[in-house]
Amino acid sequence: MISHVYLQELIARTNIEELIGTYTPLKRAGRTYKGLCPFHSEKTPSFVVYPDSQSFYCFGCGVGGDAITFVKKINNLDYVESVKMLASRAGMKLPEEDDAQGTLRSRVLALNRDVARFYFACMNGEVGIAARKYWRGRGLSDATIRRFGLGYAPDSFGESLSYLKKKGYTQEEMLASGIVKKSEKGNLYDVFRNRVMIPIFDVRGNVIAFGGRNLGDEKPKYINSPETLIYKKSHTIFGLNIAKKSTSRRYILCEGYLDVISLHQAGFDTAVAACGTALTPEQVRIISDYADEVVLCYDGDEAGQKATARAMELFSNSTVKVTVLTLPAAKDPDEFIKRRGADAFRHLLDGAGNALEYKMAKVKEQYDITVPDGLLNYLKDCIEILAQQATPTEQDVYAGRLAQETGVEKQRILQQLETVAKNYSKRRQRQIQQDLLKEGINSIRLPLGVSGNQALGAANAEQQLIGALLKQPELLEQVKGNLRPEELILPEMRQTYSLILQRNKEQLSFELATLSGELSDEVMAQLSRVLAQNYEIQFTPGDIQLYLSRIQGAKHQSKEAAKMEPDQLAAYLQKLKQQKKPTDFSGDE
Numbered sequence: 001m002i003s004h005v006y007l008q009e010l011i012a013r014t015n016i017e018e019l020i021g022t023y024t025p026l027k028r029a030g031r032t033y034k035g036l037c038p039f040h041s042e043k044t045p046s047f048v049v050y051p052d053s054q055s056f057y058c059f060g061c062g063v064g065g066d067a068i069t070f071v072k073k074i075n076n077l078d079y080v081e082s083v084k085m086l087a088s089r090a091g092m093k094l095p096e097e098d099d100a101q102g103t104l105r106s107r108v109l110a111l112n113r114d115v116a117r118f119y120f121a122c123m124n125g126e127v128g129i130a131a132r133k134y135w136r137g138r139g140l141s142d143a144t145i146r147r148f149g150l151g152y153a154p155d156s157f158g159e160s161l162s163y164l165k166k167k168g169y170t171q172e173e174m175l176a177s178g179i180v181k182k183s184e185k186g187n188l189y190d191v192f193r194n195r196v197m198i199p200i201f202d203v204r205g206n207v208i209a210f211g212g213r214n215l216g217d218e219k220p221k222y223i224n225s226p227e228t229l230i231y232k233k234s235h236t237i238f239g240l241n242i243a244k245k246s247t248s249r250r251y252i253l254c255e256g257y258l259d260v261i262s263l264h265q266a267g268f269d270t271a272v273a274a275c276g277t278a279l280t281p282e283q284v285r286i287i288s289d290y291a292d293e294v295v296l297c298y299d300g301d302e303a304g305q306k307a308t309a310r311a312m313e314l315f316s317n318s319t320v321k322v323t324v325l326t327l328p329a330a331k332d333p334d335e336f337i338k339r340r341g342a343d344a345f346r347h348l349l350d351g352a353g354n355a356l357e358y359k360m361a362k363v364k365e366q367y368d369i370t371v372p373d374g375l376l377n378y379l380k381d382c383i384e385i386l387a388q389q390a391t392p393t394e395q396d397v398y399a400g401r402l403a404q405e406t407g408v409e410k411q412r413i414l415q416q417l418e419t420v421a422k423n424y425s426k427r428r429q430r431q432i433q434q435d436l437l438k439e440g441i442n443s444i445r446l447p448l449g450v451s452g453n454q455a456l457g458a459a460n461a462e463q464q465l466i467g468a469l470l471k472q473p474e475l476l477e478q479v480k481g482n483l484r485p486e487e488l489i490l491p492e493m494r495q496t497y498s499l500i501l502q503r504n505k506e507q508l509s510f511e512l513a514t515l516s517g518e519l520s521d522e523v524m525a526q527l528s529r530v531l532a533q534n535y536e537i538q539f540t541p542g543d544i545q546l547y548l549s550r551i552q553g554a555k556h557q558s559k560e561a562a563k564m565e566p567d568q569l570a571a572y573l574q575k576l577k578q579q580k581k582p583t584d585f586s587g588d589e
């Protein structure tokens with residue numbers, strides 16, 4: 001378990017609006033920050049960050065929590081990993097990483113650097129003739145080979161192994177690096193044999209893994225390092241250590257290591273590739289930290305096109321502008337540059353179509369626009385795309401282009417666009433309302449056998465009370481002698497209250513951000529919602545008295561209200577919501 005003191009320091013060093021601001025742009029609104037929710041797609045901001053309570057809440061989709069929950073959710077990490085990520089962001093020593101593990105990590109890093117040198121030396125030695133020939137055959141210069149630290153793993157089961165032994169690495173360190181493996185009989189052997197080697201660097205320039213390619217056409221073409229304590233595929237971008245030094249913020253995202261290397265050689269120093277087979281949301285976020293624009297440059301085959309669609313989808317939730325590069329008559333950028341040269345590639349890059357154009361071009365391929373039916377369907381689909389995804393300026397520009405292309409008047413296209421856009425926004429608003437209602441029912445979910453008006457009133461009072469305690473911890477003095485956890489009917493609030501009491505007994509603080517290790521994401525979201533709804537309210541001892549009497553009065557609930565139908569419950573919740581209406585962000589939609 002991570003200590004309370006550690007968590008408090010972490011929270012003190014973490015600026016939640018700054019943290020979240022790197023994922024979605026935030027605008028200050030009074031004492032809060034507002035932005036588009038990074039967890040659901042929306043055009044009007046309903047996502048709010050509350051620096052006072054160090055929490056966030058989305059009024060659109062109900063997601064909420066503290067900085068740790070945010071990191072957890074957005075990166076799909078577990079609690080400890082999220083704390084570690086925040087710690088390294090805050091420049092703090094990692095928690096509970098005992099010295100043994102820290103030492104192993106740095107030993108494995110050193111081992112990787114050493115073995116990369118060994119591979120480089122092998123390539124330049126007698127055994128490396130074929131490898132050198134291979135790299136030259138790919139058109140790589142000596143400078144490029146050096147820059148990327150390319151090398152060759154000799155055709156042997158034990159040469160890397162004995163080199164590493166001589167360097168003083170232990171069996172544990174070698175196994176942890178993924179460079180050697182243990183056979184069933186218990187013997188160690190080299191994983192990479194007779195392969196040209198491509199080191200994979202982290203963003204700081206440490207060698208963290210290798211890709212090894214066959215010299216010939218035998219399968220498998222590539223063998224990659226397994227994931228280790230220093231290498232996480234889904235978090236690694238090949239080429240980023242070099243690209244980040246570029247003055248350009250336009251990145252070129254390609255499919256393979258060799259595409260990246262040959263693009264760099266041709267002068268495109270922002271070429272990168274995602275490690276692993278499919279681009280991950282985490283990789284998208286890492287790239288977004290460095291790039292303002294990303295040009296997708298995948299292979300022209302079906303797999304490449306699928307990857308393009310996936311990448312566009314992932315980037316659509318980021319702040320990065322995405323364009324798509326289509327390579328005429330070449331299967332990948334490497335081949336294109338070899339055939340047509342760097343200038344032709346740059347030319348292509350500057351004229352790269354954006355994501356909207358790409359989508360519209362894809363639609364066009366589906367129809368025969370020389371016949372009226374095809375033309376109409378093409379137009380309809382494009383209007384649908386523009387209505388949902390384009391800004392008003394883009395809508396105007398593309399309506400003009402479509403008009404030219406189809407011979408339909410621009411004014412008519414714009415009218416149609418407006419109708420579709422209106423319907424679309426109505427549909428979305430309805431959806432949000434339904435979700436909110438559903439969320440309301442979920443958030444006040446009465447336990448089995450407890451129901452009725454009074455109980456709902458009490459449930460609401462419980463949430464308010466817990467919210468008050470989180471906001472104004474000094475109020476606990478008034479509550480703790482007068483309320484036992486068992487008196488609360490909502491299990492989530494009971495759990496939170498017990499935790500608060502326990503912390504108080506241990507003379508520890510209980511601000512939201514120190515609770516996330518012991519409460520589920522659902523409970524954290526509920527607490528954040530309560531804080532969000534009350535962020536402007538200063539609770540008084542009178543409020544507390546009222547909540548206490550409501551909670552305790554509910555124990556004698558009336559019988560006739562005990563059976564409430566779901567829609568009555570929904571209507572009741574709506575009423576509750578209106579009485580205590582949270583800050584309204586839907587007004588401008």
Ligand SMILES: [Zn+2]
Pocket residue numbers: 037038039040047058059060061062063
């Ligand atoms: Zn949301």
